Amino acid sequence: MSLFVLSCLINSVMTYWYGFLFFQSIQAVADAMIVPAIVTLIRHHFPDERVGWAFGWFSATLSLATIVGPALGGLILKAYEWHALFLVLAILALISLMLGWIRIPVQTTCEKPSGGASIPWISSLSVLSGIIFLQMFLLEPTNIVLLVTAFLALGVFCYGEACRTPLLPKGFYRNARFLNACVRVFLIFMVINTISLYGPSYLRDVHHWPTDRIGWVILVESLIGMILANLAGRAADRYPLSAMGSGMGLSLLGIVLLLLTAFGIGSIWMFLFIYLLIGVGHTFTMPAQNKIALLSVPRQQTGNYMGLFQMIQFITGSFAAGAFGSWVETGGTGRINTLGFRLMMWICMGLLAGAFVTVLVDRYLSKWRTDQLDAFRVGR
Template sequence: MTNNKKLVGAIIAVGVLSFLGIVIETALNIAFPQLMKQFAVSAKTVQWLTTGYMLVSTIIIPFGSFLRKRYRAIALFRVAVISFLIGTIMAGFTTSFVTLLGGRLLQGIADGIGLPLMFSLILEQAPKEKIGTLMGIGTLVIAFAPAVGPAYGGLILNYLPWQALFILIIPLIIITWLLGERSIVQVKKPVHVPFDFQGGAFLSVFLVSTLWLLLDLTDQQFGLRQIVLLLVAIISCLVFVYCEQKSDHAVIKLALFKSARFDGLLIAFFLLQLISLCLSFLLPNALQTAFAQTTANTSLLILPAAITDAIVAALAGIIYDKTNPRLPIILGVIIICFSFVIANFNTASVSIIVISYVVFMIGLGLSYSNIMTFSLAKLENEESNDGNVIFMTVQSYAGAMGTALAASLLTWGQAQSKDIVYGTLAGLKLSFEVLLLISVIVAVLCLVSLIEVKRK
């Protein structure tokens, strides 16, 4: 085991890159109207600043296990931090939409490398009695960033041009680079593992086609192109599964999916991230459109939930280590259900939105990181990297689906009324109803999976 202080430093260094990427991703949601006007592009085009980032990240993440076995951790970190730094400079100093998009794609590369690397370092180097705490710190990156993004974006855009969203984080990236150079250590010797080109190619086709199809459905389109995309997605998925079963060096270890417990907790993890990203898109838009809040006010209204998430997520790992690890998960998912009960059975208002979002973040902080920790802790040591990669791929894809779901529900509501305010409120009400249903499904999945573990 490596020195605990160095390990914490390594987690922070790698995690900050992913944190900043997600913060910028959600902060840009507020800047989209301004960017559309400046670059004279449509909403569908400007959306690629987020979608492109997610797509690149999601394609790279599944190869995290291969990269971790084949290359030194510090080498992977350097590729990630340099990609992120160059991408941030490109985005912060450009007057071209194409260059801005290119910068976001480079940031996506950093996120695709960084997320699996962070959790791999924890699983590989953390003492067993500290793994819950350190996983809590690591997962805080994923859960906290979507709440911080709109707050950060709202404050900056209220006083500075959108380029400042990128320029202001450049010093932090450089500090993170220096911290990583001092903290990241290698405890296992890299081995020459062959790359599964067939599996990698078909997995990439599957991810691209399904995301493209999802975006088309968000625009409420379904025709010949969507049918072709659906067929491509199905065929590429089937061929990928066939290739992986025959491969000695599979990109993803499909045998892990034979465990009902692993599958149940993975789906719950996916749905929680989907809810989180859905709310990070939905609430800032609703507060500005339906309740006439400025970007600065919106950021301040969302800030309590972000702070709550940070505090609870930090405590959740300690609770996991010191008590029954099932306790924070079960308590967390019950609180999440309660947050949507509050939202659904009260008239929509600024105060109800703020209260329900804070309550949601309490539940998310307790459950989210511990679901992943609990699931991976039940795997054999040699399987933990593969399990980590699966969780990170699912997490990244859930972000794309959550944003698309929020956009679809909000668009549907607005289409029901000629008045944008009433339409937005209708979309908000429908969204809360859908998210309540999803949260109940999450609670059932967690309870069934955890009871099954106890029975064994």
């Protein structure tokens, strides 16, 4: 939080473009440190049977932020220059830092993580390079050099993982439930980020909606998500796999209806219903998804595992932009292509179908673990 405050304060007075980018990168480092710490605090301050409830309210807080943030940003920009945004961010972050200093215990656990705190430079930089070159390849599919370079970065990553300071947590490859959760969260967030990136532009370019109407639809979606967060958290605690599967089912239904609108079908009420389905589906999916991932990792390595889990969520935004950007855009005009949007919705349906398969795998892994425990008890 201190690093976040510092980067915001400097950017509030920065006039040099590359300096601005540098301190934005510092802000990203701060974000990367904050998010795993939040998840670790949830693990250590809530019993396992209340973790879903905690993640439900965490999601509600994020929904509230998506409502307040753009509105507050618009008001600030209406009265002041854009530098003021970073000054307000610094003030809010400073208040959060002070509250954390007062309320959060210095030590949350007596268990010490295994290994040192060395930074895995080789693995980290190779992952970053690989993502950048893969993103560039998605934008220029004919440039084979970019793809080869991305694979070379993957090779360097494998070498880094064989060194003494790997990026991936110890035992990662043997943790089947966490691996399954990582695949699922990648598929789910590819869909979420795709709709978030291109949905508003689709409504504007294809259905000629004014910006304020699009804003109202997104606002209602966020409000409903915030209202249902408590219920979603409780469902995640009682029936995590069922809650997650039901949420993905609602999202899938919303995407099917959104695909129909690309054929000329739809009204404002239908679009409102579609976005509510997708929003409610996401609200019920994520607390259960986060709980399953969290409880599948060793307690003393919570931050390490969940940091990786959050990283997978973050990179899906760039993959969604790179994978679909050239398809849905009409000839360099920046406007959405209806045919490309249809194809993108079909792919999103396929991604969600893959996520459903991971739920079935999770159910099988849960049953296998139960059978193993039963056999162990009988043996004793």
